[in-house]
Amino acid sequence: MSGCFASARTRRYIEGKERIDAKAFKACITDFGSKFTFNSDKYPNQFTISKHDDYAAIAWFESAKYPLFPVPLIWDNTRYPRLIFICPCCELKRLYLYGVPNGWACRHCIGLHYSVQSMGTEERLRKRIRKIRRNIWGNDASMDTFEMSYPFGKPKGVRFDKFNNEVQLLNSLEVRYLRLAEKRFLTLDVKISKLAAKVFG
């Protein structure tokens, strides 16, 4: 039973995570040079389409803090061709990509799949952060571990100093988690720069 509960929770988390859908790019795929914007307050949401010989097109995502982030799109070879992404990190075909601070990558690359086999430090931290948040805020707890917790919304009946201590503990875990995640993004960045070099030719 606990396994079922865990998988339901994972699914909910993935559903709550912002993602982009390759088929939505159909409308603008040949609009080379035009800039497009979509709704997202957390992840890069402005892109320009450029032409490329090996792909249907490349969507270049802009953000204030990071270099341009390329996401290649291709038509797959089925009877009714579908537009799909090439994940910029693993270079595999994907229908959906999920938000990271500097761009978009597949769920495997950004660690949205939770398996018991991959219980790395990062994963343990993430689980611990979520557990503490759920203990404090119940169903209102944010499961987004890229967000920091703030000492707001103290539940009724909990002493203020106890609540404060728990949020402080959370913050120290969150900082550790973010440092680890940032390290991983730097690794992804190296691959992305390589891809960018390839794309620029």
Ligand SMILES: [Zn+2]
């Ligand atoms: Zn990937």
